[in-house]
Amino acid sequence: MADSRIITIDGLVKKFPMGGGWFTALSDISLEFGTGEFAGFVGPSGSGKTTVLNIIGSLDSPSEGEVIVMDKSIGELSHGEAAKLRNRHLGFIFQTYNLLPVYTVYENVEFPLLLLNMSPRARKKAVLEALEWVGLTDKIKSRPAQLSGGQCQRVAIARAMVKKPVLVLADEPTANLDADNSHHILETMETLNRELKTTFIFATHDHKVIRYLKRKISLEDGRVVKDEIVKAKRKVKE
């Protein structure tokens, strides 16, 4: 199923300082992800979904073990190198959308391309294309405050996708959305996954999301308790 491996997690342990001692949020996780996966970490609150996603996203680092993303060992990256990795290869989608409030839809989507020093023409083309993917070409001049939650999250998807990253990490992307919007967004991501071969990794406990996953990794107390490939997509609307 995977063309080539883009993430290797080997014996990952994450501990957080707590009180006088340490709290183990992730213990001994070993996993691999290939290009084009549509996978998700599922599990109850506090099981470590966000923590593992943050480490893959180089926003946090392992306490023990190794996490290799795009041939880079996350634990060994400097701030600058981690920023470069995120900038070039990773897209993020957050529960709270995290759009830049002072920017228009267009500018929010354009932002990652500015960091990549892309030419204005190439930027414009990519931004309009990304907005087409999420069906928001008519809102390019709007500000985030003028959009609905679903529309905001679509802008966030366009922002994550605009540079055609290898990997998109989405932490509870539907938590603030109603059922219709959730489905709409997941369908958009699924299409992008299929057409652009972008790898998506979710962290979620939302059944609406889980239904779309092609690989489901269950976490409990920081351990992987199940890692299953879901063959048939159960695309049932509620």
Added chain:
Amino acid sequence: MIALKLAYRNLKGAGLRTWLNVIVLSFAYVIIIFNQGFLDGWSRQAREDMIDWEIGGGVYWNAAYDPYDIFTIQDGHGLPPSALQGLIEDNLAEPVLVAQAAIYPEGRVQSILLNGIDPGQTILKLPTAPLAADIDEIPVLIGTRMAKRTGLQEGDFVTVRWRDVNDTFDATEAKVVKIMKTNDANVDIGQLWVPMNRLQTMMSARGEATTIILSPEITDPPAAVGWEFKDYNFLLKEVRALIKTKSIGGSTMFILLLFLAGLAIFDSQMLAVFKRRKEIGTLIALGMTRTRVVRIFTVEGAMHGILAALVAAVYGIPLLGMLAKSGWAMPEVADTMGIVIAEKIFPLFSIGLIAGTTAVVMITVTIVSYIPARKIAQLNPTEAIKGKIS
């Protein structure tokens, strides 16, 4: 470029708060530029007035003369040095004889200095020509301030009592032949200008002088035995010192406003770093380094300085431009304070002054923006993304 754009948008988004900071800062700008420009203008005018009316291209003092020691005036004169004879004959140096005296206008005694000068002199703007009047009394030229203090008017007579070189007192009648208007109070208050030869006779000091004023045309003053040459550096010292004292008042205002604006910007920045953690986390997630985010926030704060400069320009350029053209009328009281000051000061707004002020404002604003922004580097991005406090 991204930093500038983002910073500008954010500042605009911050609304009233931003504009309040910017306006206070623009006041600081305009006030200091006005104040310094005013003092620079005054300084230049005072210098020009003193050159025109009092010191020419510099003054030779008789070695025994010290205007700050009243007792030396009596002895501090002598024959002009041979080195200057040629210049004196060519009207390029003008001897002045100074003597202590008293006048009795309206019966009250007032001690004054008699200044003997050649009525035909051309180095100073003093209107000395009327001193050539062929009258029995001593023709006298005084300034308007002196006229006001003594109640003397043109054509009035006044008794002058002086002590000659032999320490004997003598008295005679003088006639005010001319009242002059000058910005230079030094040649006005307490000064009576009389014909040189009359004073030399009165003092039994034939051919002698106390000071010799050089023409501004002479750029390298010759050395003269028994005489000390006083250059501009020395002669303008007092007026410079005075203007410097005046500049402290304006600077205090500037520093106060700059401090207030700086504090407000610092506060806004602290608040921004705190309130916009989520945005900071997002920027980091999108691939910005922390250093770059710190820079964005610093630029955002520093932009207050740029906006302030623009706002200051909007009202400052017409306002100050008008003042530079029409001048700033000085209150009459300034005229009586014995300082060199014109009725109207034309402020001098130099490029250096504007650039210097801009630099000071920009550096201050950048520093107060950078200090809070530095905290961003310590922010944990995973928590910042969620908007949590770390």
